[in-house]
Amino acid sequence: MDFVWLLALGCFFVVTFLLLNGISSLRTDK
Amino acid sequence: MDFISRLNSGGVALHVFVSGIAHAGAILMTINTFLQIGLFTVILLACVKPLGLFMANVYLGRPTLLDRLIRPIELWFYRVAGIDSKSEMTWLQYASSLLTFSFVSIIAVYGIQRLQSLLPLNPESLDAVSPDSSFNTAISFVTNTNWQGYSGESTMSYLTQMLALTVQNFMSAAAGMAALVALIRAFVRQETTLLGNFWVDLVRGTIYILLPLSLGLAIILASQGVVQTFSPYREVALLEPTTTSEGKSITTQKIATGPAASQVAIKQLGTNGGGFFNANSAHPFENPTPFSNLLQLLSILLIPAALCLTFGEMVGDRRQGWALLAAMSIVFFIMLGISLYAEHQGNPALAKLGVDQATSDLQSGGNMEGKETRFGITNSVLWSVATSSASNGSVNSMHDSYTPIGGLVAMWLIQLDEVIFGGVGSGLYGMIVFAIATVFMAGLMVGRTPEYLGKKIGAFEMKMASLVIMLPCVVVLLGTAISLMLTQGREPISNPGPHGFSQVLYAFSSAANNNGSAFAGLGANTPFYNGILGLSMFIGRFWMLLPVLAIAGSLAEKKKIPNSNGTLPTHTPLFVVLLIAVVVIVGALSFFPALALGPIVEHILWTKN
Numbered sequence: 242m243d244f245v246w247l248l249a250l251g252c253f254f255v256v257t258f259l260l261l262n263g264i265s266s267l268r269t270d271k
Numbered sequence: 272m273d274f275i276s277r278l279n280s281g282g283v284a285l286h287v288f289v290s291g292i293a294h295a296g297a298i299l300m301t302i303n304t305f306l307q308i309g310l311f312t313v314i315l316l317a318c319v320k321p322l323g324l325f326m327a328n329v330y331l332g333r334p335t336l337l338d339r340l341i342r343p344i345e346l347w348f349y350r351v352a353g354i355d356s357k358s359e360m361t362w363l364q365y366a367s368s369l370l371t372f373s374f375v376s377i378i379a380v381y382g383i384q385r386l387q388s389l390l391p392l393n394p395e396s397l398d399a400v401s402p403d404s405s406f407n408t409a410i411s412f413v414t415n416t417n418w419q420g421y422s423g424e425s426t427m428s429y430l431t432q433m434l435a436l437t438v439q440n441f442m443s444a445a446a447g448m449a450a451l452v453a454l455i456r457a458f459v460r461q462e463t464t465l466l467g468n469f470w471v472d473l474v475r476g477t478i479y480i481l482l483p484l485s486l487g488l489a490i491i492l493a494s495q496g497v498v499q500t501f502s503p504y505r506e507v508a509l510l511e512p513t514t515t516s517e518g519k520s521i522t523t524q525k526i527a528t529g530p531a532a533s534q535v536a537i538k539q540l541g542t543n544g545g546g547f548f549n550a551n552s553a554h555p556f557e558n559p560t561p562f563s564n565l566l567q568l569l570s571i572l573l574i575p576a577a578l579c580l581t582f583g584e585m586v587g588d589r590r591q592g593w594a595l596l597a598a599m600s601i602v603f604f605i606m607l608g609i610s611l612y613a614e615h616q617g618n619p620a621l622a623k624l625g626v627d628q629a630t631s632d633l634q635s636g637g638n639m640e641g642k643e644t645r646f647g648i649t650n651s652v653l654w655s656v657a658t659s660s661a662s663n664g665s666v667n668s669m670h671d672s673y674t675p676i677g678g679l680v681a682m683w684l685i686q687l688d689e690v691i692f693g694g695v696g697s698g699l700y701g702m703i704v705f706a707i708a709t710v711f712m713a714g715l716m717v718g719r720t721p722e723y724l725g726k727k728i729g730a731f732e733m734k735m736a737s738l739v740i741m742l743p744c745v746v747v748l749l750g751t752a753i754s755l756m757l758t759q760g761r762e763p764i765s766n767p768g769p770h771g772f773s774q775v776l777y778a779f780s781s782a783a784n785n786n787g788s789a790f791a792g793l794g795a796n797t798p799f800y801n802g803i804l805g806l807s808m809f810i811g812r813f814w815m816l817l818p819v820l821a822i823a824g825s826l827a828e829k830k831k832i833p834n835s836n837g838t839l840p841t842h843t844p845l846f847v848v849l850l851i852a853v854v855v856i857v858g859a860l861s862f863f864p865a866l867a868l869g870p871i872v873e874h875i876l877w878t879k880n
Contacts, residue, residue: 243385246406249802250381253809254374260814261370264821265363268731 304611304649311653315569315576322573323580323592329479330452330472331585341478348474359465362824365453366817368469369446373413373813376442380409383435384427393428394503400426407801412436414812415443415694417538417545417664417787418804420796424527424548429501436545437534441485444541444574445476447696450816451578452476454700455585457823458724461831466823480574481541488536488570495566496559499532531557539570542694544664544787552654552667553643564650564667571654571663575692578699586724590842595702598850599660602691606680607656613676614638614648619877641672652677659684662694664787671766671774671790675877678790679870682777687858688743689784697785697812700819702854704739707732707822709846709853710839719839725831732825735818742814744861746783746807751776751865754803763794769876773869782807 328335349356360368384400387393400408404421411418412435423432449472456466493499505526512522531547535557538545552558558567576596583592615637617628630636635647642651651668658665659681670681684691690701711728714721721728754760754775764771770792777790782804789795795804840846 242402246402247378247381250374250377250406250410253806254370257370257809257813257817258367261363261366261817264735264817267734268821268825 322577327584392430403798403801412439416785422549440537451696457826485536493532495563497532610680641669660691662689675870675874750779759799765792769873783811
């Protein structure tokens with residue numbers, strides 16, 4: 242079960258870093 | 272009054288006399304209420320300026336009183352950790368460092384909980400925490416939410432409480448303050464991409480501000496009777512032995528103790544709120560005396576209020592800080608008044624049964640269900656309003672038992688994006704984002720240039736501000752809707768009808784806004800709620816932080832423009848009113864339909880029946 246919850250945590254952070262990247266490129270595009 | 276009336280039924284003279292007693296009692300109660308709130312307000316305001324200026328000095332790198340003692344420790348820490356304290360970061364580097372630090376913290380808290388049965392300082396031999404609860408608690412404490420699906424004394428070893436939870440109480444608060452300071456620097460600096468060093472801000476916030484304050488408070492709390500020990504739980508003889516339903520005699524009771532004082536101090540100062548014991552600050556070992564209650568109440572609002580002045584000092588115009596503090600305080604006291612009035616009215620269902628709920632010399636009166644008699648209405652409601660406005664989440668009474676309007680006040684204060692004082696750091700950066708939205712809207716209405724503290728507010732800042740303002744609303748409403756559609760979401764609700772709806776709405780409001788308090792009736796320690804509330808807390812913290820830091824990055828690059836006739840002054844009463852209007856209207860428009868299904872309809876049902 243640990244694997245499932247740790248995987249979920251990992252996914253949250255990956256998506257968050259992608260969001261960070263997205264916001265960053267939005268700034269560059271302005 | 273009813274008790275004496277029953278003894279003397281029919282006596283007209285005595286009836287007048289008894290009414291007089293009740294009236295005098297009510298007046299006494301009112302004076303008592305005003306005195307207590309007045310004392311609390313005066314002490315709090317007296318602390319705002321010195322602490323606010325001290326914190327500004329810490330973050331500006333100016334000399335402080337603590338330098339001789341702490342500076343060598345700070346420098347040693349940088350050396351050991353390999354931190355170059357002179358180098359600064361762009362907003363992207365700052366955000367990445369914060370996220371990386373949080374990721375490592377969450378994994379560490381998760382790991383300690385799962386391994387606690389193998390680790391020392393576990394005198395009760397408690398088992399490992401379940402995976403879903405560990406997941407929820409790890410996110411909860413790292414995001415400064417401190418939502419607790421578990422019961423501290425029956426779940427967490429002393430080591431877990433100290434090494435996992437208390438450490439994160441410090442770290443999450445310091446991380447929130449660091450993000451705020453980065454945003455403030457963006458207003459001070461111009462034409463730069465650099466916002467400071469996250470690691471330096473994290474370390475200085477922890478060792479100059481949070482640790483000394485917590486150490487002092489913990490010692491005072493211990494002197495009041497808050498427990499601080501590594502001894503195992505005590506087995507004591509019951510004064511009145513009892514029997515179970517199976518006829519088994521019970522003669523002893525186990526009393527939980529532990530290193531609580533050190534955790535309670537930072538739990539309040541860092542607007543964390545997670546209790547050492549399940550009953551939180553209603554527990555006599557966590558909040559034993561009226562003095563400990565006053566100190567903890569003050570600690571809840573102390574740093575969030577003082578940070579307003581830190582902001583004013585750092586941007587070079589203290590009036591800006593006072594204006595934000597005024598806006599927060601006005602909303603706070605209005606909501607406090609409404610909640611006090613509602614709770615003093617009592618429960619109409621009990622009134623119908625003839626229960627005496629009048630305020631008198633013999634009882635505090637009003638709705639005392641779920642409240643400690645030693646705290647009464649005033650100290651319970653003051654705590655409830657402070658903890659829900661300040662994103663603290665600790666409780667000394669049970670919000671589930673408040674009147675519908677009292678519960679609504681707590682819930683709505685949380686739903687206002689936690690900007691009325693809010694979390695340590697996070698409350699003020701949320702309020703600054705609202706201030707940016709306010710100058711933009713005011714600019715649209717009267718044709719003034721949208722600028723705040725000399726920085727022009729452009730399309731990018733407004734897009735990011737909209738994300739910050741709307742994201743928690745979306746998470747709260749979607750999370751509540753999804754939970755109510757699923758069996759796993761409905762089963763743990765302990766009350767039918769609108770009150771049950773309120774329990775779920777409150778849980779998501781608390782999680783997505785990183786408050787952490789609960790309508791205690793929802794049995795949320797299930798894999799479903801641990802998962803979905805964990806996700807809500809995560810989004811509420813980190814997805815809010817990114818746009819805030821992006822705004823900081825964008826503003827720091829802009830030139831400061833001097834004030835002109837077209838500039839809207841942002842330290843005036845007019846701006847304070849505009850700011851309050853924007854915060855309240857956003858909160859009201861976003862949540863009125865949901866609140867109508869919960870506490871509002873419950874209130875109507877109460878008054879009709």
